[in-house]
Each structure stands twice: as structure tokens, then as C-alpha cells.
Amino acid sequence: MSRQHNVLPGFNLALGYTLVYLSLMVLIPLAAVFIKASNLSFGEFWNVVSAPRVVASYKVSFGLSLVAAAINSVFGVLLAWALVRYSFPGRKLVDALVDLPFALPTAVAGIALTAIYAKNGWVGQILEPVGFQVAYTPWGILVALIFIGLPFVVRTVQPILEDLEMETEEAAASLGANRGQTIRRVVLPALLPALLTGFALAFARAVGEYGSVIFIAGNMPFVSEITPLMIITKLEQYDYVGATAVAAVMLVLSFILLLVINFLQAWSSGRVRKGR
């Protein structure tokens, strides 16, 4: 079907408007980061982005985002499984509330988590006496990143799990597989592409997260400082060039992640189509 045979009007207007608005609001502003960063010589750029405090922030941001995404992958699948396969009282309410991290402003989540895990909070008053401090340590960052990442895993795995045909699992059972073998060899492989997509989405979101983390992190240099906070800190010191250099590193990494996610999604939907 080529465009010439399409009788619908408005293509030029719609595409023109889309391109202009996209360029003005997103592409040109993002280009500003790279243009500004290119004012630096490579040596200067490298000095900024490989400064020990900045490198420590990469470790905190990327390391904890990986751990949070891994934890969410395990519990996200369990939660999706419970929501799709079982009926229990309150199932619909739980299903609706899974999206809470998408709807609750990050700053609100941040202060609420801090209140819970501070030493007089609901959980903090149990954990701190046994010597486990969560608030104002990297553990607190992990808690916040788990909070914001969970729906990504649940919502990518859930529809795939809903679409699995019962007959496939019946066939496995009739061929002599026990339930554990069926789940391990038949169900989980079918879920894998969606699970990887959910993991990557949760990871990408966690790396850039700011609002829910800064309240609970304690923000100690070299210990609990995330990379987005490094950008803010540099901006507050009027170090625009430094902030831009760190931002450029983060942007490149986000773009790579975006490519990976697109690839995973194509793989995932390709497998579903082949399966039908």
C-alpha cells in the first residue's frame, strides 16, 4: 500500500506539525547538550566525566539500578503470576494499584519511603535496633528504585502470561512433565523476552530517577550520591559545562538502552506472533 493510493486527507499537515513540534520540544533541546559538551576538548571532557566523585556516582546509580531491576524481575513475575493465574480477594484492587508508582509523584514517594524507613518510622523502628539502617544509606536508594521499577516488570509480563494457551501446558503435562518442569521448560521460556524487556525498562527508569531517591539517599559523596544528583550539584555551583558533560554521558547510555529495549520488544512480539 503506497501513499499515492491513500484517499485519507491530512497527511502533510499532520506529519509537518509532528516533525516541527518534535524538533522544537525534544530534538533541538537535546542537541543542545551535545553541542554544549562539544565546546570541551576531549581531555577536559574526560577529566569531568571520570572524576572520582562522578565515577562513584555511576557505580551507585548503575549498580543499584541493576540490583533493583533484578529484584523486581523476580517479584514482578510472581505478582503477575498471582494476578493472572489465581483468584483471591482484592485481586482487582491489587491489579489497579500496581500502577501506583506511575501515578504517584516521585517526590511524594520519596518522602513517604523516608518516613517509613527513618529510625522512628514503621519499618525503621524494627530494623534500626538490630543494626540495619535503610534511610540515608545506599539501601534506601535501593528501596526507592524497587518502588518505581515494579510496574514495568508486572505490566510487560502480565499480558504475555494472559495470552499463553492452556493447551500448551496441558500437552506438556500429558507428555509426562510434572508442574515444575512445565513451568521451567514451557512457561518461563515463553515469558523470557517480556521479562527481559521489563527488566530493561525498570533499569532504564531507575538510572535516571531523581525525585524518589534524593530524600531517602542521604546524598553522601562517594557513598550514596546518584548521577542525576551530580548534574544538579554541578548546576548549583554554576558549573554548566561540567553538568552538561555528565548529562551527555547519561544521554548516550539512555540511547543505547532505548535501542536494546526496542530490539527486545521486537523479539518479544515476534515470538508471540510465531507462537500463534
Next chain:
Amino acid sequence: MSIVKSAHAHRGNRFESNAATREAPWVKALIITLSLTFFALFLLMPLAAVFSEALRKGWDAYWAALKEPDALSSIKLTLITAGIALPLNLVFGVAAAWCVAKFEFRGKQLLTTLIDLPFSVSPVIAGLVFVLVFGTNQGWFGPLLQAYDLKIVFAVPGIVLATVFVTFPFIARELIPLMQAQGREEEEAAVVLGANGWQTFWRVTLPNIKWGLLYGVILCNARAMGEFGAVSVVSGHIRGMTNTMPLHVEILYNEYNFAAAFAVASLLALLALVTLAIKSWVEWKAEQTVTLEAENEFQNGTPS
């Protein structure tokens, strides 16, 4: 997240009533217990904490915190910001979905990816880009804006721009798969019967996409009103002037005025709950429409 969900209703019972596809009772109990404990610990408890902390000093303190002039002006600014960002992204979302879903052209895949781009950018960078473009000292247009005594960064226009950026893809990405799934036969029929472009859009397309549109709008609105990182970079934190509700929450919190911070936060939490309620209702409505259409087609004997 998408309203284009699988048409299957909840089928858990089918799996549970079949001996070949059900887990041992203890496995089921373990999975439900583990997942619901995790859910309660990480999602439910923060929500409960917001309201509990907000009311810790009683209803009088709660109302006083909300009626305070700075709180009221932050509420007003939040409403203004969402009120501008939402229509802008709505018009864009419809235009983008129209050309991507109803036409074939080169670079379509690239365009779809670029539309999603703001989702993968850290909110802090979303704010930074507008400082680089419009900032007084460092921005491209800084000298020009200063010459005309205009302020974008550290003022309301910057807050609106940053909000538009972070909420940019919401409506478009909701409409594109929906309109793609619907195809273009109905619009083509309308045009062949003599309808012009606007008539086709208002009478054929819009009724078909209304649930998806509403879905995108409420999610976009929740993010627009709740955005913190991006807005924080461009706002300048001037009390009563450039503070949105999330920024006001931060200021109160950093002043150790916890009850007031949580009081304002509780309004945002209520907004989140209302958003989720409308979202569930829209999903239910859309599912009903699909089921109804399927039944009609079945009765008329014309499966498509």
C-alpha cells in the same frame, strides 16, 4: 501501559480447575503470600504513610497547611502548568498518531522511536536542556531574552516547557497502537461517501479512539502535575512564585515542617488514586466495547 490489552478476561479459574495446569496448594499459597507481601511492603505502605503522616497533627493542622497562601499558589501553578501542557501534547498526540497509524512513509519506525525518546531521558536532563537553551548566562537565547527583559528559565514558561518535555509521548503512544489496530477502512468509507477531513475525524475517528484518548490524557495529567526532577531544575524555587506542588512539598520537608509537607503530598496522592480509578474504569469501558462489538459481529455472521 496500554489500553490495547488482550481481549481475554481473567482466566485464572480455568487453570486452577484443571489438574494438569494447577500448582500444588502450598506453591499457590507461597506465590500469593510472597507477591502480596512484596506489594504491601513496597507499594501499599508508602501510600498509607502519606495519609498517616499528613494527619499526624490532626485535621486542623492539615487544613491550615493547605490553606496557607504559598500552598494555594503552588496548587494554582500546578493547575496552570498542566492546563497548558496537556492541550499541547493532546494536539500533538492526535496529529502524530494520524500520520503514523493511517499512512505509510519512510522513516516511520524512526519517528515512533523519537516520539518515545523523552521517556528514556532522566528528568534532571529534561530540565537541564532548557537551561542550556534559554538560561540567562549560558543559554543560546540568553542574551536575546535579557535584551527584551523576558525570563523563561527560573520562571513559569520554563516550568511549562520542562513539563511538556517529560509528558510529551503519553498521548501519542497510547493512540498510535490503537489507531493502527483499527485500520483505516471506516475513514476511507466516510471519505468516499463525501465527508471532508474534519467531518471524518470528528464523526468517525474520534468516537473510535475516545477511550484511548481519555486514558492517555489522565496519565499525561498525573505526570504533568506530579513532575519533580525536571521542574526542579528550571524553577529557581521562588516561594509563592515558581513553586509547583511537588516543589512546595520539598521545601516544606527540608524545613522539617513534615505535617505540612505530607498534607500537600496527600493531595497529590489523592490525585494518583483518582487517576488509577479513572484508568481502571476506562479499561473496563474499553473492554466492554470490544466484547459488545465481537458479540454483534458474531450475531450478524460477519466476523472481520
